[in-house]
């Protein structure tokens with residue numbers, strides 16, 4: 565009996581080796597097919613052909629494995645073969661660190677960079693309301709040596725009756741500010757047709773949370789050659805966020821800054837829930853700079869400082885927050901924007917920390 569068992573085991577061992585040999589042969593032929601397909605510009609995965617092959621195998625199947633088991637096993641083999649056929653640049657996303665291990669650094673003509681190992685700040689009002697309003701914040705930022713200012717001219721609002729932004733007029737205001745204070749302008753675009761017009765005014769095109777799934781907007785952003793600040797969707801998973809960035813990158817623009825701005829959960833103590841763990845996950849998985857927006861994620865001025873510190877500690881490349889000269893009369897997000905006094909306190913607390921990070925002391 566023991567001999568018989570030993571014999572069967574040896575037989576199985578042999579069959580395993582034969583299967584391995586056949587799989588290796590199959591893999592080699594699949595790779596050749598992949599090369600031919602690429603030369604002819606044909607896509608690697610062909611569902612019709614896969615179905616034909618499965619049907620032929622099921623017709624021939626005499627058991628003991630059921631048709632569904634055979635189907636399952638061969639589907640795995642087919643998938644492994646199609647993966648083999650893909651070239652390296654098809655296997656990994658453009659934004660993936662596997663494809664590009666080194667960090668992407670976004671540089672600006674006005675000076676300043678995001679993702680170069682130093683921590684950056686992007687502050688400014690929620691919406692552009694007037695030249696005086698933007699300049700008041702810009703003057704403060706410039707006096708601190710900051711390099712960026714944000715402000716929305718196109719505002720995607722929950723209600724159509726709320727202030728929708730000044731449009732191109734708002735972008736002109738931002739451009740005047742840029743010329744006066746030498747700051748890089750970050751401003752949101754909501755319509756794919758507006759990139760061309762906005763190009764003359766803006767240094768970073770922002771794509772807001774509500775538009776993270778707007779694939780036509782993402783594609784058009786990918787066809788521009790300006791940096792894109794992409795915010796995480798209100799209820800987007802990290803994977804969906806990365807794939808949204810891939811939409812931009814796949815069109816040729818890899819100057820992308822990711823921005824975690826909180827996601828919707830059942831928690832209502834904060835406006836959104838700041839998913840702090842997304843920062844190291846995004847830094848590991850992609851080569852893109854990652855910022856954290858402490859205003860929209862928390863909606864609470866009283867915890868902006870500790871959340872900003874947490875963002876830096878967890879590896880964020882920078883922090884975004886909203887600042888308005890007189891938030892009580894702001895046309896959007898009136899409750900969550902810091903006034904200049906609050907901002908100065910916030911900045912005075914955060915700046916020494918930033919300097920330590922930037923000097924390599926932390």
Ligand code: PEP
Nearest residue numbers: 716772773774795825860
């Ligand atoms: C903004 O930054 O102006 C904004 C509208 O934020 P979000 O898209 O993250 O809601």
Ligand code: MN
Nearest residue numbers: 690886896897
């Ligand atoms: Mn806002």
